[in-house]
Amino acid sequence: MAARTIGWLGGVGVGAALMYLFDPQSGRRRRAIARDKARHGQRVGRDLARKATIDLQHRAEGIAAEVRARLEHREVSDEVLVERIRSAMGRLVSHPHSVEVRVGEGRVTLFGPILEHEAPALLRLVARMPQVVSVEDRLERHDQPGRVPGLQGGLERRQRPEWLQENWTPAVRVLGGVAGAALALWGLGRRGAIGGAASGLGAALALRATTNLPLRRLVGVGAGRRAVDVQKHIHIAAPVEEVFRFLSDLGNYPRFMEHVRNVTVHGDGRSHWVVSGPAGVPVAWDAEVTVLRDNEVIAWKSVPGAAVQSAGIIRLEPGRDGGTRVDVRMSYNPPAGAVGHAIASLFGADPRHALNDDMLRLKSLLEIGKTSAHGERVTREDLGRDR
Numbered sequence: 001m002a003a004r005t006i007g008w009l010g011g012v013g014v015g016a017a018l019m020y021l022f023d024p025q026s027g028r029r030r031r032a033i034a035r036d037k038a039r040h041g042q043r044v045g046r047d048l049a050r051k052a053t054i055d056l057q058h059r060a061e062g063i064a065a066e067v068r069a070r071l072e073h074r075e076v077s078d079e080v081l082v083e084r085i086r087s088a089m090g091r092l093v094s095h096p097h098s099v100e101v102r103v104g105e106g107r108v109t110l111f112g113p114i115l116e117h118e119a120p121a122l123l124r125l126v127a128r129m130p131q132v133v134s135v136e137d138r139l140e141r142h143d144q145p146g147r148v149p150g151l152q153g154g155l156e157r158r159q160r161p162e163w164l165q166e167n168w169t170p171a172v173r174v175l176g177g178v179a180g181a182a183l184a185l186w187g188l189g190r191r192g193a194i195g196g197a198a199s200g201l202g203a204a205l206a207l208r209a210t211t212n213l214p215l216r217r218l219v220g221v222g223a224g225r226r227a228v229d230v231q232k233h234i235h236i237a238a239p240v241e242e243v244f245r246f247l248s249d250l251g252n253y254p255r256f257m258e259h260v261r262n263v264t265v266h267g268d269g270r271s272h273w274v275v276s277g278p279a280g281v282p283v284a285w286d287a288e289v290t291v292l293r294d295n296e297v298i299a300w301k302s303v304p305g306a307a308v309q310s311a312g313i314i315r316l317e318p319g320r321d322g323g324t325r326v327d328v329r330m331s332y333n334p335p336a337g338a339v340g341h342a343i344a345s346l347f348g349a350d351p352r353h354a355l356n357d358d359m360l361r362l363k364s365l366l367e368i369g370k371t372s373a374h375g376e377r378v379t380r381e382d383l384g385r386d387r
Contacts, residue, residue, distance in 0.1 A: 051170035059171065069130055076131055078103040085126055092121050098150030099139070106133035113140045113150045173209045180205030233327040234359045238366045240316050240324040244295045246366060247314055247326075255378045256361040256371060259354055270303070283308055308332060328359065 021031050076084075081103045089096045093114060099122075100111040108126055119139050127135050145151035162172050180202045187199030236243055246252055250271050254260045261282060264272040269289040274282055285306035291299035291313070301311035310332035319325040364371040370379045 048170055048173065052174040055169055055171035078105070081106070081108075081129075081131055084129065088125055088129070089122060092125060093118050094154040095151050106131055107136070108132055108134070109136040109138060111138045113142055113148050115145070115151065116141045116143050168209065168212055173212060176209035177206050180207070180209060229329065229331045230355050231327075231329045232355045232359050233325060234363055235319050235323055235325055236363050236366050237321070237323045239322060240295050240318050243324045243326060243366060244298070244316055247316075248292065248298055250289075250300070254373070256365055256373055257354075257358045258361075258373055271300070285310070326359070326362075328355065330355065 021027055021034060023030065082101050085101050085103075085108065086096065089099060089101075093099060095114070098112045099114055102109045102111070110122070110126070114122070119137075119141055122139075123135055123137060126132060142148055142151060162168065163176070168176065183202030184199045184206060185202070187195045187197070187202055189195070190198065249265070250263045251265045253263050259276045261274045261276060262272075263274075266272070271287050271289075272284065273287055274284045276282060285308050286303045287300045287306070287310070288303055289298070289300045291297050295316060297313065297315055299311075299313040302309050310330065312328070312330040314329075315327040317325040317327075361371040361373060365378065365380065370377065372378060
């Protein structure tokens with residue numbers, strides 16, 4: 001039943017894609033965009049395969065070197081052993097400089113303050129290292145940093161398998177993608193709940209490997225506002241005061257941002273946004289200004305419970321020849337997360353390219369005094385009359 005449902009959905013998707021690509025009016029342009037995306041995907045795939053090959057080669061060389069070192073039993077000096085221990089310690093201990101290491105004829109003694117939960121892993125690591133004869137534990141364990149000087153600051157270290165890390169290495173991505181595709185194909189050939197679960201799990205694994213994004217960002221669950229990030233910087237030949245004055249009024253954004261239909265600004269720092277979603281469907285949410293520093297920073301975020309979780313920040317810096325460097329970063333969590341973003345981009349609603357076009361319109365409006373948005377001509381004089 002599950003395989004039949006998946007097959008039916010796949011058939012519907014193929015039919016919709018064919019109708020979209022062979023539309024009499026816009027089909028040629030859409031097919032050209034699809035070809036460009038396919039070529040880009042091929043380039044990205046070749047680059048990933050090359051990096052994965054180098055990654056696997058380096059891993060194999062490292063494993064071979066470690067095996068040789070264990071088999072040959074090469075004697076190393078106490079100083080070299082101390083440095084090896086200290087290098088390995090940095091992957092486990094949040095305050096490695098507080099731990100003192102002494103070595104004499106392969107006998108290791110560890111001194112100094114350490115967090116309680118980090119001590120067992122450190123002792124096991126040192127005991128397994130080649131040339132270590134014994135380990136003497138003189139560590140000072142503490143449940144919390146408290147007021148211990150050596151335990152202030154630092155970053156907590158936790159070793160996690162590569163599959164659980166946020167960013168996968170090229171080799172892991174290729175292996176995960178191949179394994180996911182194989183599992184998905186195997187599941188499609190089976191019936192019942194087991195086949196459906198296997199195909200779904202395989203598809204999720206292949207998608208995770210292809211995008212190199214955590215699952216929470218792919219599906220938009222638990223990702224907050226960071227399912228998708230877009231960023232752009234541009235130089236505008238206008239004083240920073242003028243650029244800040246224009247951008248600090250959120251009501252101006254529909255005049256140069258093509259996908260923003262309307263922004264209603266309220267007096268309490270809140271605003272109501274209406275934007276065009278996929279297929280032109282309007283999407284609305286409320287946002288609030290979080291940072292507003294004259295001629296430097298403008299930041300906002302959606303209020304809790306908004307239909308679309310989003311945030312944006314604009315940084316301004318005086319540029320060359322009296323101009324302004326504008327750095328824009330926006331993050332949002334669309335329906336279905338990054339998967340929804342990818343599907344929308346296939347249908348021409350790609351926020352990354354849209355932001356590039358928006359910034360060019362902003363540049364034209366502030367430098368030349370005119371641009372076009374939503375099929376209409378916009379000038380600085382029009383903005384003045386609107387106000």
